[in-house]
Amino acid sequence: MKPLHTFHVGRRLPLSLSALGDIADNLRWSWDRQTQDLFRWIDPALWEETDQNALRVLERVSSERLDDISTDSRFTEFLKKVENDLALYLNADSWFQARKSSPLKRVAYFSPEFGISSALPQYSGGLGVLAGDHLKSASALGVPIVGVGLFYKEGYFRQSVTPRGSQFERYPTLDPLSLGLTKATEPFRLLVGDQEAKIEVWSVSLGRVRIYLLDTDNDENPPELRQITDRLYGGDIEHRIRQEIVLGMGGVKALRAVGESIQVFHSNEGHAGFMGLERVQEMVDSGLGFVEAIETVRSSSIFTTHTPVPAGIDRFPYELIERYFAKWAANCGVSLDDLMQLGHVPGESADQPFNMAVMGMHLSSMANGVSKLHGEVSRSLFSAAWPDLNTEQIPITHVTNGVHPSTWVSGEMAELYSTTIHPNWANGSKEEWEAINSVPDATLWQLREASRSKMIPEVRRRLRSALIKSGWEEANVSWCDTVLDPRALTVGFARRFAPYKRADLLLSQAERLITLCNNEDRPVQFIFAGKAHPADDPGKDLVRRVFEFSFTSGARGRFVFVPDYDMSLARTLYQGCDIWLNTPIRPLEASGTSGMKAALNGCVNLSILDGWWAECQDGDNGWAISSAPDEYLEDERVRLEADSLFSILEGSAVPEFYDRDEELVPQRWMRRVKASLSSLGPVVSGHRMVREYVEKMYEPTAQRSSALGASTMGGISEIVNFKTRVRAGWPGTVITSVERRELPSSSTSQTQGFSKSEVTLTLLSPTLDAKDLVAEVIWGPVGSAGAFKGEKSVLAELLDEEIGENGRILRFRAVISPDSQGSFGFLTSVRPSHPLLSSSFEMGLQLLA
Ligand SMILES: *Cc1c(COP(=O)(O)O)cnc(C)c1O
16 A cells, blocks of 8 residues: 655654754765774674665664763764864865966856766766766866756666566656755756646755755656656657756746856756756846847856767757747747758757757857867767857867765875875875875785775675565575675776667677686686666666676686666775776767776776777887777677787786786786776866866856956947857858968077968958957978878957958068978968957858968
8 A cells, every 4th residue: 555645754862862853864974984984983894784874874873872882972072073073174275266366256067977876876877976086076076066867756767687688677766855955945846848846955065065966756746747857768759858958947947046146057967958048047037138149148158068979969950949939939029940940950940859968068168078088079060050160169078977085095004195195185296196106015915905805795795685686586695795806806897878888898709708717727707787878778788798708618607797876886896806898889989988987996997999098008008909990890899809808818917917026016017006096087087177167167157257257248239249240240251362472581690490481361341440350370381192191270350451442451461481391381360359259269260371
């Protein structure tokens, strides 16, 4: 029987322990070791039983036990210390506070998922975990930021696996009140299509950062509205647009409702893009023109793209946009086609699907990819949005992802870093991380051995419990207690089972794999984990094949698949594995972050040169698996890349790991581990990532948006007028001539220099004058295919300006100075320029000659 009415009974703690409640309500406990010790102390068995969840410990601990510890002065003293440390953490000046003249006031970070802890399962994979890590590092650095997302009542699914390897999904219902969420404000209403939804706003604290989560599941909403925030990435495309309306538009309303005053809006991926439309509507409602409103939204928005493939982007058909945004368009005084244009590249017809990433670019003044390579790929992917620009000029930059160190690094390794690198090692510099090289090999090796030994029983326990939860008979899971060898070289692979990540690359040469597993003196063992999206049949097939393989006779016990992957299992594997394997098809992994978390624990990466690894691998700090050229057929690619993977394992990894010195320490292996830690430690930290976002994206955006907003929107009308005038004048503007003249070499120079050239360019424009434009000469050595082999650009200066019959004639000049002999080439570029533009590429207009 099910009750028809439910209610919540709040927490009761003895007065002397009331601080415990406040400490548990800030999710900092999920990464702060001292706070974890406090909750472990309350009831060590319960701590493990609840999967190390402070909130659940308080919910379930007996009142006798609470009475006991409340009279234990050692406990209450420790409680006082933890309480004081939390207060200190929340109020201390940090990296950001030292930037005295920062223009940045407050950022809102919108994301469809947040991976904070397995205790708050509101994530499906890397995107969400990155969002959580971003906010945690921002908290540590003192950056003023809030998160905005949805509260999914069923989160993402729990994975079960049948004895034949079929994945099935369970969706436990989550109760916000037992997850530490509190109501942030009175509910508000939002129009979703033609229905008004009542929206509840939850909030949760993550150190000094607050996250607001929106929820439509309440009694006042009819079932179809209640379902909007049911689960992550479930349902059809209409369900998706409804979720995104609540996230984007509702998110902006929620920020107003809780009284947050936001200066910079950051959209983590396109799903939150409707936040821009809500803000446009707000401004139009308050009397601003539509064009001015768009410009204002742009000037204060940042868009981060996370996918290198068109299929990864939300695209909504015309009918859906019409159903949900006709009122919006009418309200803003524009046609639906005007709105459709925001999600289209130039020249696309109005009935084409509305592309959320394109809107993200149109409604932001800065955009970025998440690794150097992904920045390049994104510039190509979105080149149609800037038809006049060359790919390299497209204004999409990159900030390479990073991970929140304390969340992922084991207590033992963190201790080592604190003493050798810096007490605040998470923000350590390159020079400080060099100190890892002074740690004796034997010391580091013992830590690595201990970490692996600690992981194995944990993996066995999880495997057993996941299978029992999947419905396996107790009698049929006893084998779980003996899988894996605590001394063997251990390779980890855990992430979403999306087909492009190729969890099956190793299986393509099964005999070679079995030989590695079965080597008596030098065994290699493999631990796999990962969920396939419920609607992804090829992904589920991967789960089945990997699972089945773990039962083949040669692999049994040395190759395991652990069901129900989550952040907690992930952390266990990063800390205990020796090698972290990553086998995506290049360049489909935008960044990837699991290898970063493994690296921070002294695990060595073995990966395709994709995402972050493409810019961080240096030859010594891990291994690069070869990628086949694009032209290869599928099976040729698999063969070549698997060959490369196996020869690295057989030829380098195994001997380096098993060749031991007289103290049984693998010296060459330790050299790898140290090269990995010293080169990657300062780079893969989420603190480095957040510092870059602040310096490269947030502060310039804050600066620009306040410059535009200053003098009561004067800047906005100035920029709108400028853009209108330039767009009108652009079609008549032409470069009429380009000339190069070799300059005589200077006679005073002792050494014979290479000859310099002067380039002059003449431009005719009916309406624009020199201060509206920038002229540039792009030049450099030319390779055999006729393309530049590395080009530079120099600004051209204005020589003279005269009024002719057909308009202004402007002449510009620049000098180029080759520094070698050979073939050189150049071209000239003219673009609109204004101090209030984010760059001369912003308008996408360019003349080349
Ligand atoms: C880090 C992390 C990921 C991302 O892994 P990739 O290898 O980058 O895809 C996914 N899921 C969880 C739980 C993680 O912690």
